Amino acid sequence: MNLPSRVTLVDVGPRDGLQNEKQPVATEHKAQLVAMLQAAGLREIEVTSFVSPKWVPQMADNEAVMAAIARQPGVRYSVLTPNMKGLEAALPTKPDEIVVFAAASEAFSQKNINCSIAESIERFAPVVEAAHAAGLKVRGALSCAVGCPYEGDISADQVERVVLLMKGIGVDHLGVADTIGVGTPRKIQAAMERALKHYPLVEVSGHFHDTYGQALSNIYACLELGVHNFDASVAGLGGCPYAKGATGNVATEDVVFMLNGLGLETGIDIDKLVDAGAYISNVLGRPPVSRVGRALLAKRAG
Numbered sequence: 001m002n003l004p005s006r007v008t009l010v011d012v013g014p015r016d017g018l019q020n021e022k023q024p025v026a027t028e029h030k031a032q033l034v035a036m037l038q039a040a041g042l043r044e045i046e047v048t049s050f051v052s053p054k055w056v057p058q059m060a061d062n063e064a065v066m067a068a069i070a071r072q073p074g075v076r077y078s079v080l081t082p083n084m085k086g087l088e089a090a091l092p093t094k095p096d097e098i099v100v101f102a103a104a105s106e107a108f109s110q111k112n113i114n115c116s117i118a119e120s121i122e123r124f125a126p127v128v129e130a131a132h133a134a135g136l137k138v139r140g141a142l143s144c145a146v147g148c149p150y151e152g153d154i155s156a157d158q159v160e161r162v163v164l165l166m167k168g169i170g171v172d173h174l175g176v177a178d179t180i181g182v183g184t185p186r187k188i189q190a191a192m193e194r195a196l197k198h199y200p201l202v203e204v205s206g207h208f209h210d211t212y213g214q215a216l217s218n219i220y221a222c223l224e225l226g227v228h229n230f231d232a233s234v235a236g237l238g239g240c241p242y243a244k245g246a247t248g249n250v251a252t253e254d255v256v257f258m259l260n261g262l263g264l265e266t267g268i269d270i271d272k273l274v275d276a277g278a279y280i281s282n283v284l285g286r287p288p289v290s291r292v293g294r295a296l297l298a299k300r301a302g
């Protein structure tokens, strides 16, 4: 089987990873995390979100974080914007890309962004148009692509329905997200195939939480389809505020270790990545969730 020879990883740790932290994380630590990720070779980093600070207090310093990052040429910095208010606040901070986020589940859409799927698409349409007018690419995240914490199983038909809605408003890239990590390889492939019916391979990505330990298998299953863009979160940081019990995204270190073993290029230096994971874990006062991170740190310590 021919797997893609090169894989692009978006580290979503600074946003998805930290958004659910109860203790405030200082802006300087967030900026330092971004600096260490780019030093490790990450070329796409999801930095923050322009959402309501009442809903997600940890992201309230979005403007300050965007001002504090030391931008490196060739690195793309993305931010989440759920509505025009978010986009208008984000644009002056000069992101390279914005992310709108819908769900394949009505209940999750209500809990996460306080509106139905149809209303969310209506809200995103002017965001996409304005982002394009500003020369920015728009990624779309599609949450609960295989399962929802409120509705249970989600069918591939439900996924395709929202994929088409996103495509209809001009979203450039479609990220298939297993928000609560219940997906297994064939289910993930079924959801992914619906995205691939409407988006080219290069504009589809996987975003897999590792709650049930399936994320690496799911990434491999997507590689088998030729998908070569994935989100991951350094140190396995994260969890969604609207998906109780869901753990973080698959750890970037674990993904890079697997891809290195498969001989697939990422351009990422795993030792520097482990440093970034150790740094933020130290800030948070707990060991990295990443098994590779923990193993390599233990090896270093002798």
Ligand SMILES: CC(C)(COP(=O)([O-])OP(=O)([O-])OC[C@H]1O[C@@H](n2cnc3c(N)ncnc32)[C@H](O)[C@@H]1OP(=O)([O-])[O-])[C@@H](O)C(=O)NCCC(=O)NCCSC(=O)C[C@@](C)(O)CC(=O)[O-]
Binding pocket: 016, 019, 049, 050, 051, 052, 053, 055, 056, 080, 082, 083, 085, 086, 087, 089, 101, 112, 113, 114, 115, 141, 142, 143, 144, 177, 178, 179, 207, 209, 240, 241
């Ligand atoms: C979407 C809203 C804002 C709707 O929230 P709402 O309450 O329906 O909005 P509203 O328009 O009625 O406004 C209510 C208040 O929020 C303010 N407001 C309104 N919009 C903004 C904004 N953009 N930035 C800052 N403030 C905003 C607005 O100004 C007003 O302020 P007030 O008058 O009460 O002082 C809210 O539901 C929200 O912020 N939700 C948070 C969603 C979120 O961040 N979820 C986590 C990220 S998604 C995710 O993690 C999943 C993903 C992407 O990783 C993939 C996966 O794994 O599934």
